[in-house]
Amino acid sequence: MPDELHTVEILPSQKKATVPRGSLLLDAAAKAGMVIDTPCGGQGRCGRCLVKVTQGQVIDPESPRLTPQQRADGWVLSCTARVGGDVSFVIPAQRERELIVVETATTRTAVPVQCDWPFYPTVRQFYAELPPPSLDSNAADLDRLQAYVAEKQGLTKLTVSPTLLPRLAATLREANWKVTLTVILEGGDQQARLIDISPGRKTGAIYAAAVDIGTTNVVIELVDLHQGKALGRVSSLNTQRSCGEDVISRIIYSERGNGLETLHRLVLETINGLLQEVAAQYKFETRDIHQMAVAGNTTMIHFFWGLPATYLRKEPYTPTATFFPEVPASHLGINMNPNGPVYCLPAVAAYVGGDITAGVLSSCLFKSNKLTLFLDMGTNGEIVLGNSEWMTTCACSAGPAFEGGGVRDGMRAIDGAIEEIRINSKTLEPTLGVIGGVPPQGICGSGMITGLAEMLITGVISRSGRMNLALPDTYPGRARIRPGEHGTEYVLAWASESGTGHDIVLTEVDIDNLIRTKAAIYAGIAVMARNLGIPLNSIEEVLIGGAFGKHINIEAAIQIGLLPDLPWDKYRFLGNTSVWGAYNVLFSKYARQQVEESARKMTYFELIADASFMDELTAASFLPHTNDALFPSVKAILK
């Protein structure tokens, strides 16, 4: 009976309206004077119009956007659920809605990487009261020290960093033989090297730094090896960016004049700057940082060491080393305890570096029983496929787009970055989610992915990424599509709404770069899986690490063809797995043993040597893909 009328009550305001059976809850609410925002235009795509039914009947088409638990609790999308009887429902406050949406199936929030390694740091610090020498006992200072630690700490063999010797006598005497010793365990548990001696009793944190040298960003996690916990994180752009956006252009830069020295100096300046920043923030001296573990791609580690990178670029792509010796910080010029050891996580090959072995470690892929795909989406995209028994890996040059490079208004995932974009299909007007809730200053990787997906689905761009200038002016948002300096562009935020004073746009050139980036990653996955004879749909778990901020929208990433069209619940987003790998290595010597074992175990697959890669790349340079049979869920939406 289409004419049957029902009463709808909106809570908590208790506003009421009478509407015909079958009305959308959204329209019923509007009739009662309550407007619910529908950023996607009421197509059930964004999940932002959630309401909670407390009483009565609704006709609710099942939406993958809600978890079974949420549906059981009465949550429905008001743009798809219809009145099926007298009904009461709650419209939650905007903020509460946002929180619920973030928890739903499509968006993957970075989950903290759990490290269940036994806490076993190699840096140890202890207080010592040495018996002062006398005529009866006038053994050398160092002998005295060695005898003490052998007796009290069971360290039968203590060596000393040579730089400590000149001040040893003075330090011991000035401190009245009461000192705090910092040692690093070497070899077995009875061997150690003295790396610091300071007067008096030092308590509190033993600082160490886990470093991720990304091509675009450098991140340092400050670690306390006394309590075994991460204290906080600082990050900055890699200042090497002025010498080229990606590893290849940096290597080319390194080959000119004193280019290599410049790159070496820049990365050290970046790291030293961050160490200073974190030390100031936590109020200690940088020389109290006693240990450092560094994860980075092979090129970054070569520059960190100041090694020539030319042979990484030239066939057959050979690094100087994949396993690097552990050296005192002074050897590399790092602003920390000069005797503190600096360890670089091992690489596998020229384009699969310590950032990836770090990821395999921190994501626990190395012990997974599931067929797992691990993706590190940085400027260089790396892929690992395998499980506890075998692992293959490859790398593809994705470009810096997702990290904000090569995109006009691209930026890192910090306050002011647009991290989510919804476009209303009826008006073509965008709704933006901005980190920190401030006026937008640019777009970060997650924002680009959702933006591209929304533009595709609403027809703002074609499947080749061209703006559709043929859209009629009847759409209020049509004015946002306009010719610009870099081809046609779509205005996400007008100058008056932005935090920069100029319009924030996505241009066709940006979109080309994004498509190239996503195509490289997808093609890499496709070619490697095919070579292993593994159909993509047999992958049981996909772990994502890399350049995205706090979360990644899996649905949008599938819609643009960045990720394979697998059920959303197979995806887990881990955030920066590289820095977590470095952290694990500091946290436990067993983790360090594991990362070295994993690095030896991984089989490297050279994409460039595969004739089908270019073909796959062109096929993937389309939205979502030239072969849309690979993306059934997207095909269904685009129809």
Added chain:
Amino acid sequence: MPVEVPVEKWAGKVNEVTLGGNGRKSIVIGGETTLPFLKIDGAMPHRPAIAVEVDDVMPADWSPHLIAAWGDALKDPAVWAKKAAEYGADIIVLTLDSAHPERGNTGAAEAKKTVEKVLAAVDLPVIIIGPDVAEKDNEVLIAASSVGRGQRLALGNCVDKNYRSVAAACIADGHVAIAKTPIDINLAKQLNILICDIGLAPDAILMDPTTGGLGYGIEYTYSVMERLRLAALIGDKMTSMPMICDVGEESWRQKEARATSGVPATWGDHQERALAWEGITGVSLLNSGADIVVLQHPRTIALIKDAISKLMA
């Protein structure tokens, strides 16, 4: 003992595209359910068609052999088209070269006049090609489209930059679009998808995979065309468009067809060599799946016609 010939049964079929009609002779292209001329596996219901190029201005850089063969007809596209019909063309390809900014920069008005004249001169199906500059292509092809409304012309070339306007004109006036991409199976398929996405029917699209002349990448073209055709036969709707190849242009511009002096004596008679270049390129591409070959020399028309008859027999 009788030998059983293994038969490959394909699931897909090349689209059948009709050109002409509405008072004009019509021709159906495509429709294959087998690899070229391999009638054991399936059907090749329509013979590949021979199209002959006619330019709206006298070509400035053509070989003396072509100029001698066509004579004064080159000065008037209507006369040229009639002569081409007499030589056995199935289709006339009218190239509006004078619209090129560096070769006359004529506009919509001149294009209309030329197209009207050629359409009046012959009753064969007609293909109109723009000067290969996106904006000018849009201008003259849209003009040509309105003149030929209902006569199911083919308009080209649609490339990734201008496909929207050309395809929209085809939808409006009932024509066929030629989608041209640079020798790549994925790019070809992508352009077909884009054109279909804006509403042109798949059976109103021909694809030009871009031809490499003999000695200038023909094996690359050959293999891309072969892959496109295999994809179509497997059942991929977005590669099922019949293929058109610009054999004449790509053959006659090569050194072997042009050079009259400074070449080894063993290269033989210049004219025979040039004709062989166009003929071998044409036959090779027919064997890789071309449904329309565009030719330039009258003698090649006869040669290719004979080859098609023998291959179809």
